[in-house]
Amino acid sequence: MVSxxxxxxxxxxxxxxxxxxxxTASDVAWFGRLRESAMDRFEQLxxxxxKEEEWKYTNVAPITKLTFxxxxxxxxxxxxxxxxxxxxxxYPEAQTSQLVFVNGALRSNLSSLAGVPAGVxxxxxxxxxxxxxxxxxxxxxxxxxxDYNANAFTxxxxxxxxxxxxxxxxxGTELESPLHLNFVSDPSAPNSVSFPRxxxxxxxxxxxxxxxxxxxxxxxxxxxxxxxxxxxxDGARLEHYKVQRESVEAYHVATTSADLGPNSSYDxxxxxxxxxxxxxxxxxxxxxxxxxxxxxxxxxxxxxQHTDTHSVIDHQQPHCTSHxxxxxxxxxxxxxxxxxxxxxxxxxxxxxxxxxxxxxLLSDEARVDTKPQLEILADDVKCAHGAAVGQLEEDELFYLxxxxxxxxxxxxxxxxxxxxxxxxxxxxxxxxxxxDEAVLNRINARLEA
Amino acid sequence: xxxxxxxxxxxxGSPILKGIDLTIKKGEIHAIMGPNxxxxxxxxxxxxxxxxxxxxxxxxxYEGKNLLEMAxxxxxxxxxxxxxxxxxxxxxxxxxxxxxxxxxxxRKHLGEEELDPLEFKDLLxxxxxxxxMDASFMTRSVNEGFSGGExxxxxxxxMAVLEPKLAILDETDxxxxxxxxxxxxxxVNHLHNSENAVVLVTHYQRLLNYIVPHYVHVLAGGRIARExxxxxxxxxxxxxxxxxxxxxxxxxxxxxxxx
Ligand SMILES: Nc1ncnc2c1ncn2[C@@H]1O[C@H](COP(=O)(O)OP(=O)(O)OP(=O)(O)O)[C@@H](O)[C@H]1O
Ligand SMILES: [Mg+2]
Numbered sequence: 032m033v034s035x036x037x038x039x040x041x042x043x044x045x046x047x048x049x050x051x052x053x054x055t056a057s058d059v060a061w062f063g064r065l066r067e068s069a070m071d072r073f074e075q076l077x078x079x080x081x082k083e084e085e086w087k088y089t090n091v092a093p094i095t096k097l098t099f100x101x102x103x104x105x106x107x108x109x110x111x112x113x114x115x116x117x118x119x120x121x122y123p124e125a126q127t128s129q130l131v132f133v134n135g136a137l138r139s140n141l142s143s144l145a146g147v148p149a150g151v152x153x154x155x156x157x158x159x160x161x162x163x164x165x166x167x168x169x170x171x172x173x174x175x176x177x178d179y180n181a182n183a184f185t186x187x188x189x190x191x192x193x194x195x196x197x198x199x200x201x202x203g204t205e206l207e208s209p210l211h212l213n214f215v216s217d218p219s220a221p222n223s224v225s226f227p228r229x230x231x232x233x234x235x236x237x238x239x240x241x242x243x244x245x246x247x248x249x250x251x252x253x254x255x256x257x258x259x260x261x262x263x264x265d266g267a268r269l270e271h272y273k274v275q276r277e278s279v280e281a282y283h284v285a286t287t288s289a290d291l292g293p294n295s296s297y298d299x300x301x302x303x304x305x306x307x308x309x310x311x312x313x314x315x316x317x318x319x320x321x322x323x324x325x326x327x328x329x330x331x332x333x334x335x336q337h338t339d340t341h342s343v344i345d346h347q348q349p350h351c352t353s354h355x356x357x358x359x360x361x362x363x364x365x366x367x368x369x370x371x372x373x374x375x376x377x378x379x380x381x382x383x384x385x386x387x388x389x390x391x392l393l394s395d396e397a398r399v400d401t402k403p404q405l406e407i408l409a410d411d412v413k414c415a416h417g418a419a420v421g422q423l424e425e426d427e428l429f430y431l432x433x434x435x436x437x438x439x440x441x442x443x444x445x446x447x448x449x450x451x452x453x454x455x456x457x458x459x460x461x462x463x464x465x466x467d468e469a470v471l472n473r474i475n476a477r478l479e480a
Numbered sequence: 481x482x483x484x485x486x487x488x489x490x491x492x493g494s495p496i497l498k499g500i501d502l503t504i505k506k507g508e509i510h511a512i513m514g515p516n517x518x519x520x521x522x523x524x525x526x527x528x529x530x531x532x533x534x535x536x537x538x539x540x541x542y543e544g545k546n547l548l549e550m551a552x553x554x555x556x557x558x559x560x561x562x563x564x565x566x567x568x569x570x571x572x573x574x575x576x577x578x579x580x581x582x583x584x585x586x587r588k589h590l591g592e593e594e595l596d597p598l599e600f601k602d603l604l605x606x607x608x609x610x611x612x613m614d615a616s617f618m619t620r621s622v623n624e625g626f627s628g629g630e631x632x633x634x635x636x637x638x639m640a641v642l643e644p645k646l647a648i649l650d651e652t653d654x655x656x657x658x659x660x661x662x663x664x665x666x667x668v669n670h671l672h673n674s675e676n677a678v679v680l681v682t683h684y685q686r687l688l689n690y691i692v693p694h695y696v697h698v699l700a701g702g703r704i705a706r707e708x709x710x711x712x713x714x715x716x717x718x719x720x721x722x723x724x725x726x727x728x729x730x731x732x733x734x735x736x737x738x739x
Contacts, residue, residue, distance in 0.1 A: 429528075429530055433564075434582035434642065435586050435589070438551070438553065445573075448573040449571070450572065452571065
């Protein structure tokens with residue numbers, strides 16, 4: 032087993048060497064060094080095992096066993112996917128404000144930025160690194176929020192970045208349309224791997240909505256290893272939707288890391304529907320006064336899917352507010368993990384933190400491990416947390432049935448209602464509709480009106 | 481329409497209903513009264529088909545069919561309706577969605593065309609008038625955050641949409657303010673006709689001033705202890721239940737068949 036993992040790690044290393052030779056941005060010395068050092072760290076850490084507390088319930092052995100093609104998402108190899116094939120992964124609100132990535136590489140011919148105002152930079156990350164206008168700024172921020180020393184997958188992603196997005200929303204800029212980062216895996220070769228990397232910097236008093244979505248063109252096994260870093264400056268507001276609808280055979284491991292500036296607001300909603308195995312680490316750091324965040328999510332899994340969310344909301348300074356609502360619906364033999372830590376550091380007075388995780392089990396074989404954790408070192412705070420795992424209530428079902436609704440439909444309706452609390456808060460109509468439909472499809476009901 | 485014969489039912493092994501006989505004909509209004517815990521809601525829920533209750537003896541015929549063999553949703557589509565004493569909240573499902581779904585299930589059952597959202601909206605608007613319910617309640621989740629009285633009114637809105645043949649209203653008057661009681665009672669009277677029947681479970685004579693029953697049954701200890709016309713309710717208001725419950729103790733079978 033150990034030697035197997037080592038072998039696989041070597042494979043990643045071989046791929047890494049190839050990549051180092053190929054990418055032009057490696058010419059930028061600091062970037063080359065960053066990747067070297069991340070690769071070193073990955074080799075030291077190795078893939079995590081279930082013996083580690085943070086990975087107790089999620090066994091990544093299937094990922095390490097993937098004999099993926101070390102020809103990393105080649106920037107120069109065109110994928111087979113056409114724009115019509117990819118159209119179904121877009122959102123109408125972002126038709127003229129989307130970056131499309133195929134197997135991790137930005138495809139400008141499939142992207143459109145016509146609707147993006149001046150004051151917003153949305154370009155390939157690796158190109159931006161080589162660009163004198165942005166190089167220094169990126170150097171300051173890249174790999175600062177998402178610490179690759181602590182997480183092997185973040186290290187691997189950092190070492191293997193070959194494309195991605197650099198989003199800069201300049202001071203005071205307000206985006207009307209959402210900006211869509213559309214990551215599509217088109218695994219024409221089996222077991223392909225992609226390393227999406229995003230850096231978003233929202234400058235002072237800017238306002239924007241970013242959609243980050245993941246999907247696969249077919250049901251093949253592939254591995255997405257994504258890292259998204261977000262920096263909000265003074266008074267910036269960002270609405271962030273992450274919609275993970277990978278193929279049912281895919282592996283998805285992602286880190287979202289956000290640093291909140293003074294009086295900034297970060298409103299994130301993470302939807303996990305797809306992938307055989309998904310793991311999402313979301314880390315929100317509130318190191319300045321007056322910041323507010325919503326860190327919400329919904330996971331809907333069935334058959335033998337496994338989904339794991341590890342969330343850290345770190346209140347380091349006074350007068351910050353955090354809200355967290357994560358809901359899960361599990362069917363079949365699926366399994367979910369929710370680990371939510373809220374830290375309230377010394378001196379973070381007047382912190383207001385609220386965390387809830389609710390799970391609905393539709394089958395006797397599904398299982399949830401939920402662990403909300405509060406660690407409070409300040410004394411003048413308002414904090415509450417709770418977790419629940421339950422089944423549909425007999426009395427609720429009966430109530431619907433007494434109105435003539437078939438038992439199956441009644442179950443579906445209640446399940447739909449359970450998801451609505453999260454879906455209903457989504458402000459981009461087409462995402463909400465897509466998710467309504469996905470939940471309804473999953474539960475096979477139809478609702479309008 | 482409904483024939484209940486020697487109905488016994490228990491929950492978790494404890495017997496609650498101990499031999500109920502009740503005959504209801506179309507066009508009639510019946511009131512069921514009785515002290516707390518006497519089994520009124522149990523009777524209503526057994527008739528609606530609540531799975532937690534076990535019928536241990538007796539039978540129920542609804543329009544000549546064995547009601548007890550039918551699933552709760554089937555009973556509903558056949559025209560049995562119960563307004564809950566404690567209506568359930570259904571978060572995330574709007575009142576309009578829910579009502580349209582229920583309404584269309586019934587239409588399908590009757591072999592009629594389903595109504596699309598727009599058509600249904602018109603129907604709902606018209607039915608909402610019967611209980612003077614504001615349009616804002618239609619987009620809200622079913623009963624979620626409704627006040628006690630609003631929930632009761634919403635039950636009667638459901639009745640107005642579904643137009644049941646047999647409506648069993650379990651303490652719909654409890655929790656209604658004076659104006660709401662008048663409106664809800666007016667709604668029930670509006671919906672009642674010679675082809676359907678209404679059973680009112682209530683503690684208060686006041687409701688019966690608005691909806692005048694043809695018969696009053698008094699439940700005590702899981703049995704019908706006394707029956708009569710609308711005057712019986714007035715008598716109860718005056719004397720309480722003591723004189724009935726004490727007279728029923730010891731007498732073996734106390735059920736009196738109506739008509
Ligand atoms: N799960 C249960 N297990 C045991 N006893 C129960 C259960 N549910 C109800 N009962 C009992 O059944 C009896 C009848 O209850 P029911 O709700 O039918 O009374 P009711 O006549 O409607 O009273 P009220 O006027 O207070 O509404 C009560 O004594 C109640 O405690
Ligand atoms: Mg009762």
